Amino acid sequence: MKITVVGAGGNVGSAAALTIAQRDFANELVLVDIERKDGDKTFYPSKGRALDQWQTSPIHGFDTRVKGTVDYADTADSDICIITAGIPRKPGMSRDDLLSINANIVKTVTESLVKHSPNTIIIVVSNPLDVMTYVAWKASGLPAERVIGMAGILDTARYRAFLAEEMEVSPKDIQALILGGHGDTMVPLPRYTTVGGIPVTQLIEKDKLDAIIERTKVGGGELVGLMGTSAWFAPGAAAAQMAEAIALDQNRIFPCAAWLTGQFGINDLYVGVPVKLGKGGVKEIIEIELNADEKAMLDNSCSAVRTVFEDLERIQNS
Numbered sequence: 001m002k003i004t005v006v007g008a009g010g011n012v013g014s015a016a017a018l019t020i021a022q023r024d025f026a027n028e029l030v031l032v033d034i035e036r037k038d039g040d041k042t043f044y045p046s047k048g049r050a051l052d053q054w055q056t057s058p059i060h061g062f063d064t065r066v067k068g069t070v071d072y073a074d075t076a077d078s079d080i081c082i083i084t085a086g087i088p089r090k091p092g093m094s095r096d097d098l099l100s101i102n103a104n105i106v107k108t109v110t111e112s113l114v115k116h117s118p119n120t121i122i123i124v125v126s127n128p129l130d131v132m133t134y135v136a137w138k139a140s141g142l143p144a145e146r147v148i149g150m151a152g153i154l155d156t157a158r159y160r161a162f163l164a165e166e167m168e169v170s171p172k173d174i175q176a177l178i179l180g181g182h183g184d185t186m187v188p189l190p191r192y193t194t195v196g197g198i199p200v201t202q203l204i205e206k207d208k209l210d211a212i213i214e215r216t217k218v219g220g221g222e223l224v225g226l227m228g229t230s231a232w233f234a235p236g237a238a239a240a241q242m243a244e245a246i247a248l249d250q251n252r253i254f255p256c257a258a259w260l261t262g263q264f265g266i267n268d269l270y271v272g273v274p275v276k277l278g279k280g281g282v283k284e285i286i287e288i289e290l291n292a293d294e295k296a297m298l299d300n301s302c303s304a305v306r307t308v309f310e311d312l313e314r315i316q317n318s
Contacts, residue, residue, distance in 0.1 A: 003080045031067065099311060114142065133149035166208060
């Protein structure tokens with residue numbers, strides 16, 4: 001099993017890579033990033049982080065060989081590729097500028113990966129997540145079930161962590177589900193949230209549950225406010241969990257950004273829904289029953305995602 005992480009010189013990519021190495025389900029792990037120049041000096045973040053991570057192998061006890069590179073030829077025959085490449089929005093940069101730049105990065109990265117690994121499975125972490133997954137799919141030429149976005153696992157993890165803290169229970173006993181786009185319009189589903197099999201609505205007051213749901217929706221922003229930059233440990237771990245489910249054919253049920261062709265009444269859109277994840281990528285999109293309020297929230301979230309799709313199309317055609 002060979003796995004490649006692109007953007008591994010950054011925080012999210014390196015966090016995903018280290019989690020994969022520590023779980024020890026891959027034989028080879030390739031970290032890719034561009035070289036960085038500072039004056040007359042040239043630095044190779046992916047090579048440095050790979051070497052640093054490999055030197056933890058005697059401590060963490062893993063055999064996964066970690067290699068850093070700037071050459072996509074080294075990624076050849078990767079079974080799974082994780083794309084975390086992209087830039088954050090900078091002062092003075094418009095939303096359109098960010099969308100255009102990251103779309104070009106994801107497109108170029110995807111084409112480089114598929115050139116050397118035509119049968120790979122792609123997990124996209126770059127933001128804006130849903131539309132970047134679409135960009136990767138179109139650039140790859142792969143079946144949609146082999147190009148998947150990471151969002152729902154991260155959002156659900158935050159939701160579960162907040163619930164565990166409030167109720168003073170183990171997060172391992174909490175199961176939950178979040179649908180929709182990766183952003184403020186995401187749709188947490190209390191009806192599908194349980195603690196040790198018990199509906200969460202029986203264990204926590206409604207006002208506290210509502211507050212946790214709202215905190216979850218802006219969970220990424222809360223971390224930016226605390227650190228001055230985006231999160232990396234949880235996003236990296238979420239991408240690694242997806243890679244593990246695929247690599248080991250675990251048939252895990254996860255919320256992931258998948259291409260919809262009529263499921264939930266939604267067509268031609270990448271958005272977060274429950275999927276069965278295993279060998280080959282998305283084995284099944286699982287349609288669950290939604291009440292009128294839940295369906296309205298999902299439709300609203302999908303409308304927000306589709307607006308970003310339309311913005312990208314407008315930019316590319318201008």
